[in-house]
Amino acid sequence: MTTSTLSRKTETRRPPTDSPARRTLRGRRRRERWWAVLFLGPQLAALLTFTLVPLGFALVLAFMKWDGLGEKSWVGFANFRDQLGDPTFRGAVGHTLLLGVITVPVGLVLALLIAMALNNVRGKTIYRVVYFLPVVTSSVAVAVIWQMLLASGDLGMLNNTVHDWFGITLPDWLNDPDWVMVAIAAVTIWSSLGLNVVIFLAGLQSIPAHLGEVARIDGAGPVRVFRHITLPLLSPTIFFSFVVAVISSFQAFDQIYVLVDPVANDGARTIVFQVYELGFKKFEFGASSAAALLLTLMTIVVTLAQFGMQKRFVHYES
Template sequence: MKTLQVPISARSRRRTNPAYDFVAGALVLIVLFQVVPCIWGIALSFTRYDGMNAAQWVGADNYRRLLADPTVSASLLVTLKYAFGAVPLSLAAGLTIALALDEKWFRGKALARTLFFAPNVISLVAVAFVWEWLLNPKFGVVNTVLQGIGITGPAWLNDPRTALWCIILMQVWHGLGFAVIVFLAGLQGIPETYYEAARLDGASRMQQVRHVTLPLLMPTVMFLSIMGFIGAFQVFQSVFMMTGGGPADRTRVIVYYLWQVAFDRVELGYASAIAVVIFVAVLALTLVQWRFYRDRVEVLT
């Protein structure tokens, strides 16, 4: 029926499926900037390459070197410390706030949600800049206030004991609104009837939270926890801005090390091998969490 109305000349031009014209633009770009870089990146990890002279095939040398590189293991450890600090903190804070906001008696829910969410829309670079000022050891408001009540505050970002915690706090603060919104969505997904049943059994509000809300929120917890670990292995901007990996390498996360190897030392092959290892580590962590939570989610259903 359609062909009847297509002029002869047009029909002969349209022998190819028009669908290909629709996808062509996007596909070419995605191949050029996603698929090719991915394959190229893996290939580069088996070479020695400085960006100027031709890449030299070195087999698995980069991976062997990586296993023996103390900075790789040290920065992986920093990244894990970061993850095990930031993820639970963000989950706990997000859940607590969401639980309060979800109560029927809570006034000004929209306002509170907006306030918690505000940092999330600002670039990490800009908020890191503001935090540097707050945490400035001499003139920052944090230490000024501490001094006022008779405590000499640490040097925060310049102190090896506190630097990583500052980064963790900043990142958790930046992402808190996201956790709150996702938890709120999860809470709204729990059917009211479950609570009614619990009330009939005489459960107090606290008991309802413990025995109804928390178990039913496990899928949300799983989602945020997996996303959190993936995000933890990509932390870069805050370290780049606030500490440059210091003091005493205490905040050198793995992506920051990757950046240094790639663009300060211009060892593109070795850096690519580190990138592949990060990718594999994230995949492994995701699978482990998947299995860990799956058992706990399935019990319910």
């Protein structure tokens, strides 16, 4: 039987376009599309209204000068030049990068060590809850508690306790420009530690136990097992946590705003606070949008660099 004959027979077996089966199929697909629109419509409308439209407006506003009430005037790239030439903005960029340099590696290493310690103990669920509590606690409440601990004078619980017990005078954590970012980094690490611990615990439990047992039978010690088995198999989880931690450090604002006054203590000023001050205190919405766009570009560049380097450090199972 030739191919043309077979195709003609197949075509003759197909129901005609206006057959009841075809009409039923088209009706079912039409109903499925309407159900999809019904369920996805509210989410898409909210995404368009509260995310995409404001984002587009901010992109256009970055090239304008506007105080929120008067007329808008087109200034081109002047807002970007002003921000890049402003020492305050450059200092905010440096503080933001410093916060990431401190919090990301220290937080991830601590979380990995704690996760490895908890991986083989009983009652892991209880430990997960305990370590995860700061993550679900209000960031404002966390900042207020740490403000009481790190404050100077009679209210500083940490400084007063260390001075009374050991006679050591600690720095003025929240007012000294040289130490304020260290204090903010400590609070950030503490509040986000539980999330990374839970993520690393899940990654460790996904590693087959027999791989480590075989390596130990062959004479490999704990260090070699960790270096050649645990770390490569956990590298996708570490990479995910690393990317998320970097982006979160770039967006730090609420705890800093409650802990210290970045206006009075310039050492605590980050890019997000620069955006907030320009927009909601000085009412320079064009400059504020330009600073926010620069932060977005910086985040995109750093994230793309991380994804570009993942082939050298991240091991994905085939």
